[in-house]
Amino acid sequence: MPLIMAEILSSNIGGAATVIGDPPNIMIASNAGIPFVTFILNVGPIIIITMLVALYLLKWMYKDDLKQVPKHVDVLMERDERKEIKNKPLLIKSMIVLGAVIILFLFHHVADIPLSVIALMGAVFLLVWGNIHPGEALQHVHWSTLLFFIGLFILVGGVVEVGIMEVLAGGLEAVTGGNLIGAIIFISFVSAFGSTIVDNIPFTATMIPLITALEGSAAFSGQLSGFAINPMWWALVIGACLGGNGSLVGASANLVGAGISEKFGHPISFKAFFVKSFPFMLITLVVATTLLVISVWLQMML
Numbered sequence: 001m002p003l004i005m006a007e008i009l010s011s012n013i014g015g016a017a018t019v020i021g022d023p024p025n026i027m028i029a030s031n032a033g034i035p036f037v038t039f040i041l042n043v044g045p046i047i048i049i050t051m052l053v054a055l056y057l058l059k060w061m062y063k064d065d066l067k068q069v070p071k072h073v074d075v076l077m078e079r080d081e082r083k084e085i086k087n088k089p090l091l092i093k094s095m096i097v098l099g100a101v102i103i104l105f106l107f108h109h110v111a112d113i114p115l116s117v118i119a120l121m122g123a124v125f126l127l128v129w130g131n132i133h134p135g136e137a138l139q140h141v142h143w144s145t146l147l148f149f150i151g152l153f154i155l156v157g158g159v160v161e162v163g164i165m166e167v168l169a170g171g172l173e174a175v176t177g178g179n180l181i182g183a184i185i186f187i188s189f190v191s192a193f194g195s196t197i198v199d200n201i202p203f204t205a206t207m208i209p210l211i212t213a214l215e216g217s218a219a220f221s222g223q224l225s226g227f228a229i230n231p232m233w234w235a236l237v238i239g240a241c242l243g244g245n246g247s248l249v250g251a252s253a254n255l256v257g258a259g260i261s262e263k264f265g266h267p268i269s270f271k272a273f274f275v276k277s278f279p280f281m282l283i284t285l286v287v288a289t290t291l292l293v294i295s296v297w298l299q300m301m302l
Contacts, residue, residue: 001266002062005273008257009245009280013054015253016241016288017047019115020105023252024204024240026115031208032233035109042234046295050242050288057280090130097126152202160209169213178219180300181293184235187211188289191239192281196246204240211236223300231296238288245281248273 015022019029019039029039059066085091101122108115127134176182187207194203211232214220224230244251248258248270254277258268 001261001268002058002065004257004261004266004268005276006058006062008253009058009277010051010054011253012241012244012251013047013051013284016237017044022241022244023201025237027201027204027208028233028237030115031212032230034229034233036105036115037109038229042229042295043237046234046238046288046291049291050284053287054280054284057283061276061280090132093130094126097122097129149201149205152205156205156209159206166213168210169217172210172214173217173219180220180223180231181297183214183220184231184293184296185289187232187235188239188285188292191236192243192246192285195240195243196250196278196281199249200240200244200251204236207236207240227299231292231299234292235289238292239285242281242285242288245277245284246274247277250277250281 012022016025017040019025019034019036025039028034029036101118104111104113104118104122105115108118123137126132127137172183172186176186191200191203191207194207211230214232215224215230220232241251244254248254248268254273258273261268
């Protein structure tokens with residue numbers, strides 16, 4: 001169980017480091033026009049330091065469990081991992097296409113190609129090269145999830161059109177006094193707690209128009225003139241991704257990990273997950289937000 005929990009919690013932290021690490025990042029980068037490399041350079045160092053703190057926390061949280069002698073290690077070591085590969089030619093082709101897609105991600109801003117187009121190009125090329133019928137791939141698509149997000153984005157679009165986001169932006173200006181540092185802290189923590197209650201993907205969808213409205217407000221436009229990328233986007237990334245660790249429903253990785261664990265006879269209850277994950281989330285969030293605030297403050301001073 002400690003290894004499964006560590007994998008879930010670490011994946012949500014590490015996912016914040018790149019555009020493709022977590023779905024909220026893709027949504028944010030696409031909306032704000034943030035290049036792949038720029039994203040890594042701004043968030044990557046913060047996540048590396050936060051992950052070091054997280055490793056120490058995990059070791060402390062599960063210090064008693066880690067003293068136990070693992071069972072069935074001999075049986076595991078006797079298995080030939082190469083026999084687990086069912087289709088080696090397709091694996092090789094997949095790795096080549098994946099490598100090419102990642103390289104294109106790094107230079108997508110130069111070529112002015114959206115990340116979504118690059119990913120779709122890679123998928124289509126692999127279908128053709130691997131001689132895979134599209135119907136086989138479409139069977140694995142979670143259509144109910146896609147329809148949920150279609151409906152959600154339509155709803156958010158309607159909220160934006162009637163001007164509610166401008167009202168919320170004005171409220172945020174009042175709460176923070178128009179202070180950029182205050183807004184960053186507020187966005188980071190609200191996003192984290194919001195992602196704890198609901199999945200971080202729909203919560204990010206509702207926050208993006210709010211930050212877009214803040215960019216054009218009189219209170220923040222002058223303060224943001226010295227930044228190539230609005231730092232409030234980084235606050236949303238950190239809050240949404242790290243906040244996903246707050247509860248079992250906070251992020252997709254949590255549900256996937258818990259589902260696989262239950263399949264093999266080790267269910268993870270909401271309470272058992274929350275007791276370990278919420279304090280862990282709070283500590284890592286404070287660390288990451290503090291590092292972001294220091295970074296932004298230094299840029300403002302320079």
